[in-house]
Amino acid sequence: MTTPLNYIKIIHCIGVSREYIILNTIVAALMAVLLLILIIVFLTLVVGVARSAMSSYWLTPRRIKKAMERQGVCGPTPKFLVGNIPDIDAIFAMAKPKDSDVDSTISHDIVGHLLPHYLLWSKQFGKRFIFWIGREPRMCLTEINLIRELLMKHSTTAGRSWMQRQGTKHFIGEGLLMANGADWHNQRHLVAPVFSGDKLKRYAQFMVELTEKMMRDLESAVRGGQTELEIGQCMTQLTADIISRFEFGSSHAKGKQIFHLLKVLQDRCAESSHHFCFPGSRFFPSKYNREISSLKMETERLLMEIIQSRRESVEAVQDGNTSYGDDLLGMLLNEMHEKKVGGAGGSDFNVCLQLIMDECKTFFFAGHETTAVLLAWTIMLLASNPSWQQKVREEVVRVCGGQPIGTGHLPKLSLLSMVINESMRLYPPALILPRMALEDIKLGDLFIPKGLSVWIPVLAFNHSEELWGEDADDFNPGRFSSESCSPGKFTPFAMGPRNCIGQSFAMIEAKIILAMLISRFSFTISENYRHAPVVVLTLKPKYGVQVCLKPL
Ligand code: HEM
Secondary structure, X not given: OOOHHHHHHHHHHHHHHHHHHHHHHHHHXXXXXXXXXXXXXXXXXXXXXXXXXXXXXXXXXXXXXXXXXXXXOOOOOOEOOOEOHHHHHHHHHHHOOOHHHOOOOOOOOOHHXXXXXXXXXXXXXXXXXXXXXXXXXXXXXXXXXXXXXXXXXXXXXXXXXXXXXXXXXXXXXXXXHHOOHHHHHHHHHHHHHHHOHHHHHHHHHHHHHHHHXXXXXXXXXXXXXXXXXXXXXHHHHHHHHHHHHHHHHHHHHHHHHHHHHHHHHHHHHHHHHXXXXXXXXXXXXXXXXXXXXXXXXXXHHHHHHHHHHHXXXXXXXXXXXXXXXXXXXXXXXXXXXHOOOOOOXXXXXHHHHHHHHHHHHHHHHHHHHHHHHHHHHHHHHHHOOHHHHHHHHHHHHHHHOOOXXXXXXXXXXXXXXXXXXXXXXXXXXXXXXXXXXXXXXXXXXXXEOOOOEEEEOHHHHHOOHHHHOOOOOOOOHHHXXXXXXXXXXXXXXXXXXXXXXXXXXXXXXXXXXXXXXXHHEEEXXXXXXXXXXXXXXXXXXXXXXXXXXXXX
């Protein structure tokens, strides 16, 4: 029987469940709205990713391909995602000399081994042709007037491609070499004073000092019975010491430790690029990626230690002297201090520190191996051409007159300059000059759409019979004697506002080292030398350069 009390209870229950139902409905409605928002966000993301993938893998390449076809620039048919990479691999596999074919005969006719795809496609498609590295289109450009125009006028509108920057970001970062547009312009101005005339004179002094030490080591090695050695390794060591002193001054011992890590990092990045090339593979926590990130962290930790100790010594000085030093690192820190960037700990400050660290990595990369390989090739050429070796030796003796070499002697060493130029012509350390159009560019009769990379095959020019005559593949430094080289014909350091900022540094360094070596030793090429030029970022002797040294 329903008592009044029970009745009240039932009414109450119905009331509660009604509220409960209303509450439930509101919650369900909210959940539905939330779900809808999530679905919309998810779909927007998917559409965004799909659009950008569509644009970079399909629409942009198609636009560039069509724009170039309209101008009569064609090339091998690219495959989806991989472009012409498989074709290039196949062409290289056919052109590559087998190790058993590599012997001690020295032929400078190397374009067929090192740029076989260029030779094949330029015959098939003409002077301008386009090919694809994955989704990145590259146009080979060989007309000197257009190259000149590109390098002279388009330093901010043509720069580094996404692929180049991505491939080098761990061991170079955003430093000068990889910067683009206004960032590049600002960084170039920031760094330029390090290469002023009086500073170069000072660098020449420590170049002589460090070379003298190497000469003494070589002399004692020879005295100890080691008459044959791999000189490429010695040059790598010496140029690393020099660039370390240039960047880190008195802290160069720690600098060398950093350079060792950077070298390993560079090698790991090169290896990993062969293993993981599917889209997004850089995010994959593979063995390579883990090793790369720990090497990078260790390098930056050591760099920060040097920076920190410089800051501490500046803070400890009471007399108002706030100089961080006059090496590259000190100069960059001084600049940051003058601008009082954001105060310590601020985000600008951290951005600046990262840029300084990237600049240190950049200069190691750009200024070390290039000079080391130039020296190795030049010594190989002089060792296998005794008459030129003797002529250069006589010139050094005549110019220096028994005095220690100094910057005043260098401009008078014209035969040595000719030999160095001929060495860079036959074996250019940087054998390709790449530039990507960051905007649409008009170049003579040619329209270069944004996103197209221009690929300048320096090595092929340097061996072209059309430009250098029938003896283009011979060692003949005499060709640089009086001839004022037509502009654009010989560009080992590139040209225009974005040329090699360390050009004078490199030439001073190469001249000092070669002049000191040639006046202390005579050298011949060893019968163990195997001539095998190979490209690993720069053009290197694969098995080193074995020479027999005889003290004079
Ligand atoms: C034989 C030695 C060298 C050769 C053949 C060489 C060659 C080159 C070339 C061809 C470029 C232009 C690259 C391009 O535009 O794609 C370049 C840029 C550069 N080089 Fe060198 N280089 C040498 C030594 C040095 C040295 C010793 C340093 C530093 C001390 C250095 C620092 C740089 C830097 C920072 C850049 C980037 C410049 C910019 O983008 O504004 N190079 N080098």
